[in-house]
Amino acid sequence: MLKSLDDFDYCYERNEVLQWCFVSPFPSEFLHQALLTRHHEHIDRCRFLLKDISKYLHQPNEYKTPRQFFKGLKISRSELERLSKHTGKLICPKGFFTCQKSRKSAIDVARGHNYRPDLRSVLFKIICPPNVPCGEIPSIGLVVFDVYMAFRIKCVNRGPISIVKLEPADDDGRNYARNYRTINKTDDLDRLLEQLSRIDEETKSATPLPPSLPLVEKKEKKEKKIRLDFEVRTYRKTKERMCLCLVHLRFRKKKLVLKN
Numbered sequence: 001m002l003k004s005l006d007d008f009d010y011c012y013e014r015n016e017v018l019q020w021c022f023v024s025p026f027p028s029e030f031l032h033q034a035l036l037t038r039h040h041e042h043i044d045r046c047r048f049l050l051k052d053i054s055k056y057l058h059q060p061n062e063y064k065t066p067r068q069f070f071k072g073l074k075i076s077r078s079e080l081e082r083l084s085k086h087t088g089k090l091i092c093p094k095g096f097f098t099c100q101k102s103r104k105s106a107i108d109v110a111r112g113h114n115y116r117p118d119l120r121s122v123l124f125k126i127i128c129p130p131n132v133p134c135g136e137i138p139s140i141g142l143v144v145f146d147v148y149m150a151f152r153i154k155c156v157n158r159g160p161i162s163i164v165k166l167e168p169a170d171d172d173g174r175n176y177a178r179n180y181r182t183i184n185k186t187d188d189l190d191r192l193l194e195q196l197s198r199i200d201e202e203t204k205s206a207t208p209l210p211p212s213l214p215l216v217e218k219k220e221k222k223e224k225k226i227r228l229d230f231e232v233r234t235y236r237k238t239k240e241r242m243c244l245c246l247v248h249l250r251f252r253k254k255k256l257v258l259k260n
Contacts, residue, residue, distance in 0.1 A: 017052040018137050018144055022098065035095030035147065050147055053096075057133040057146050064130055069143045071099035071124040072109030080120050083164055084156045090173055091153060091166075097145040099126055105141065110161050121161045126151070132168045149173070 004026035012020060021028050031049055034042035043050075075083075083091075100106045103123075110121040128134060133146045150173020154165040 014052045014055065017049065017056050018135050019139075021049055021053060022096075022137060022142060022144060023140065032095055038094075053135075053144075054133070054146055057135045057144065061130060066130065067128045068103075069099040069101060069126040069128055070103045070106035071097075071126070072106035072111075073122050073124065074110070074112070074114060074116075074119040075122050076118050077120055080122060080156075080158075080162060083153060084158075087153050087155060089153060090150050090169055090176060092148055092150045092173055096147055097149055097151070099124065099143050099145075101136070101141050101143060107161065122164060123161050124164050124166055126166045126168070127154075128168060132170065146170070150176070 004024055008020065008024070008026055021031055027046070027049060030042070031046045033039075034046050106123055110123050114121075133149075135144050136142065137144070145168065150169050151166040152169040152172065154167055156165075157163045
C-alpha cells in the first residue's frame with residue numbers, strides 16, 4: 001500500500017485516471033468505499049478524482065453505432081424477481097457501473113462457483129449508444145460508466161443464465177433525482193447531490209486533457225522527486241488527508257474488534 005501511495009504521489013496523470021481508480025490499490029479502494037457508504041467528507045476529498053474521471057469519460061469518441069457490453073453476476077432469487085417486476089423502470093448503481101467487452105468473460109463470471117443455493121446466474125447486457133459517456137481499460141477489458149449513471153431495464157429473460165437487458169438513461173435518471181430532491185428535503189441528500197452536481201458542472205466546462213508525458217521523462221521526474229506542476233502538489237495534500245482518514249478508520253475497526 002505504501003508503494004501505491006508513493007506511485008500515486010509522483011506518477012499520477014489525469015489521462016491515466018481509470019487505471020489509478022479501477023486497477024491500482026490506491027486510491028481505488030478509498031474512492032469506491034466513499035461512494036458505497038456515501039460518506040460526504042470522503043466523497044469531497046475524492047472530488048478531484050471524480051472530476052478527472054468524468055472529464056475522461058466525456059471526451060469525444062470515434063464510435064458511430066451502438067456497442068454491446070456485458071456484466072456477469074450472482075444475485076439472489078428475490079433480487080432477480082425484483083428486476084423482473086421493474087421492467088421499464090430505472091435502476092442506479094452505487095458508484096461506478098463497470099462491465100466487460102467480452103461476453104464470454106462475463107458468462108464465465110456468471111457461471112462461477114456458487115457457494116449459496118439461493119444465488120442465480122445473471123448476465124446483464126448493456127446496449128450503449130455512441131453519445132453515452134463511458135471509457136475502457138484495454139489491459140483488462142473493463143468498461144466504466146460515469147458515476148451514478150442510471151439505466152432502464154428493457155427486459156428480463158429467465159433461464160439457466162438469466163439475461164437482463166439494460167440501456168443507459170442518464171437524462172431520465174437526473175430528472176428523477178431532481179424530482180426526488182424536491183419532494184424529500186434532507187440536509188444529507190442536499191449535500192450529496194450538491195457535491196455530485198459540482199463535479200458535473202466542472203466537467204462540462206473543463207478543457208481537454210493534456211497529452212501523457214513520455215515514459216523516459218516520467219521516470220526522470222520520479223527519480224528526482226520533482227513535482228510535475230502545482231496541481232500535483234495539490235493532489236499530494238489531498239492524498240495525505242485521505243491517508244489520515246484511512247488510519248482513523250483502521251483504528252476504529254481495531255477498537256471495535258478489541259471490545260468484542
